[in-house]
Amino acid sequence: MGNDPSYTNQDFKVIGSRVKRPDGVDKVTGRAKYGADHNAPGQLVGLFLRSPHAHARIVKIATARAEKLSGVKAVITSADLPDLTNGDAAARDILENCMARGRALYDGHAVAAVAAVDEQTAKKALKLIEVSYEVLPHVTDVDEALKPDAPVIHEDMYTAGVDPRPSRPSNLYNVSEFGHGDVEAGFAGADVIVEKSYKTEQTHQGYIEPHACVASVSPDGTGELWVTTQGHFTYRSVCATLLGMDIAKLKVTSSEIGGGFGGKTHVWIEPVALALSRKANRPVKAVMSREEVFRASGPTSSTSIDIKIGARRDGTITAAFAALRYQGGAFRGAIPGMPWAMIGAMTSFACYDLPNVKSVGYDVVVNRPKAAAYRAPSAPMIAFAVESTMDMLAKELGIEPLDLRIRNAAREGTRACYGPVYGPIGIGATLEAVKNHPHMRARLKKNQGRGMACGFWFNFGGQTCTDLNIATDGSVTLTVGTVDVGGSRASLSLIAAEELGIPYEQVKAHIADTGSLGHNDTTEGSRGTFSSGMAAIFAARQAIGVLRERAAIMWDIPVDDVAWAAGHARARGRKHSKLKPLSLAAIAAASPTTGGPIAGHNESVPDNAGVSFASHICDVEVDPETGSTRILRYTVVQDAGKAIHPTYVEGQMQGGAAQGIGWALNEEYVYGEDGRLQNPGFLDYRIPVCSDLPFIDTQILEIPNPNHPYGVRGVGETSIVPPLAAIGNAISNAVGVRMNHVPMSPPRILKELERRDAL
Amino acid sequence: MPKVKVSFISSFRAALGGADALEVEAATLRELMRTLVAKYPRMQQHIDAGVALAIDGQIYRDNWDVEIAAGAEVYLMPRLQGG
Amino acid sequence: MAAVLVTTKINGDTVEFACPPEETLLSVLRNRLGLTGAKEGCSTGDCGACSVTLDGRLVCSCLVLGAEAEGREIATIEGMADQDQLHPLQRNFIEYAALQCGICTPGFLMAARVLLERNPDPTESEIRYALAGNLCRCTGYDKIVRAVQATAKELRRPEKNKHRRKKA
């Protein structure tokens, strides 16, 4: 008991049951309030003016005409957002991304913003702002950006991570290297070596709800922000820092969130909305259009990757090498010290037990929007390259691809490609489950093929703070600070009910605003149910301590004689045999006279959300006439540690797989020669629709995380990692072409088919 | 105090005196950081940018009070974040 | 430009509003009438989050002008439940976990209702094509299709349905 996070193999009463979510009725009746559903009295409409150029010097911005328009209450440019970041490079990048400072760095970069009494007036005002640009040479492709004659985007960018420091600035801002052993020797000892280069295009998280907020700053230095976000506490600190406010004086309330997948872990319009409100001294509502979401929020990197894997005849891999080039947009990456290629390099060969392995990450800037996290950020692209190459290697060796993976799978004690040695992990179990899955034996017809691939994600914990209060009727409020992105309120209520020994229905979970709890990190990296769940366990255990004390007072016996089981205080020992167990409700009812309200509280940093592995199986049919690919059948096998609410775990696995399928087949940012995004809308940036997909079968494995009392691992992210390669491998098995460019859209497949037929 | 062997990603090598691994006396992550910075001041910049520590394969980003058992496998790497 | 005055019926109630001639029905519903159940995901007719019915026909309210509502009957998600009785589709969306973030849910419910009114016994593929105008980024559609299938089955057996409604 107490705050020991170690796994105990306990029997569960409510954990693992498929209860109904507490926010369900509000969401099916239209009552739930999302980012754009809130209004404040006297609110203005905030709109942005954005650069039409991929790269341009801003010579002059004339705002006077817009300011004079009746109904316009504030116009701001970067001049209204002085740099208060105090040498913090990451914060400065955020500031500059929110509003261009002297230079527009990508198509869609905000250059000015207005607040007006209504949308019509605000739109008119935008047209009256005159910006003179001096267009500069641009580069949007990751490989082009690395060429010696490429335009250098930042004159002060000298590659970090190389010794000695380069003498000239470039678009390569970081080089990182991971691995162990001696890859040269490993390749020398290989009987077969396969090498291949890959490209993946930029995709967007594609959450259906655009960014939206209502900002209100008062002349007394306090402020309020209603916003759709994955992390309102993080938004609070970032916004307060950029605006020079005291963190505690800005209250941020998270709305219901209409999808995030990583894209709502970063601020975009929010600091500017606050600045507009401060200048106008009125609340300002700002909502991005879909076009703005595509052009100016944070998509994920496009990449270019080289893979080389060598093996002995028997299928033992002797060495593996990866070079990863990821563009992060026009800035240094969203996470200080942790650029995208570096993350990709760390995950590269994480599924395998390799004696010699090396991954080198090259992080590159281009004239595109600042990349943001997208579900298992950076992992799907490198997994596409590695897992495609694994299939090629299996073919060369004449071994079943699944058997090659089983033979080389990482296990407990394996040194991961990113450094540490694994504890208990589930990759082997997912592969065995694939082997035994009936899907693997289903028949295929002409132009149909089956592929499989593995994926890995780290999962994180993070700062968490949770309150649990017991009302006098015995009902329980659980107050958490992690945003509910996919049903965590239900999972957390299950956990509190399990600990207290009461029915699920007796617990009500709330997401607190930043004024009501201590700091909580963003809901990212699959941490919601893991971290707040852990904090809920500890808060409940603390409350149980109080309940026992109160029972002891009611019975007038020593607290040590009071035990807690199945929702009741029970007096221990024969001498108390006449004392009937006291229910939680009975103790709560007496609380006013036994010492006041009963509560439990926990703040902690429950690290160690436990690495998670998945293996996916996919059947496709390729139409040789059109080059289009149809998903016929899809199966996800994933280790969840312990599924608190199996239905929601399945939902995460299905949702991630569907996003991966879209990435694999259709989704891509298309930039023109002029550096402008050509498809900033759902019509041309096509995410999977209902008729594109089959049912997605799931198989949840439960290999307990040793660092969680219930064995929970993060589950939200891994499922997006394998689909790209699983589909590429299936296409290869269907029509005999090896796709090395994602998305594997009809024109690209047709091109490969033509090449095949020309041979 | 137990001596632990600390390995780290190659990007930290320059800051940590060029070796592949170090022996450090530390019982917790916090002590380890303190000792490393005392001996290798350039490590501070990496710590400021964010580091994480893997103990026997389990990754710790924030809980600096976690105890490092004698003989544990310790690995220092950048602090990661997800989506 | 002068505002137009519109009289229409929304979820059975007579409603009057004034709006500029170029304002969309979605904006009228959300910003003038406080009916924020219809969501704006794109404003170009591509996501279906704004789905409502106009004289029983499913439309993207972002592509309809407020002025076009004159004399018509509009149904929105806010009118789907029968007082405190959820529509079977609403109940099954919760039951089958057909929503994660839920932003797409009002649109899907409107589209699914129109489908089942026209075709009480749709095949899986008919369901998938009928819902292809609604985007969901969270679920992979699996549980949405299952919820619609379950509802269709339930509505075809009204006896059992009655019993279930009493229990709920």
Ligand code: FES
């Ligand atoms: S908002 Fe109407 S279809 Fe997307």
Ligand code: FES
């Ligand atoms: S549940 Fe989130 S978009 Fe459908």
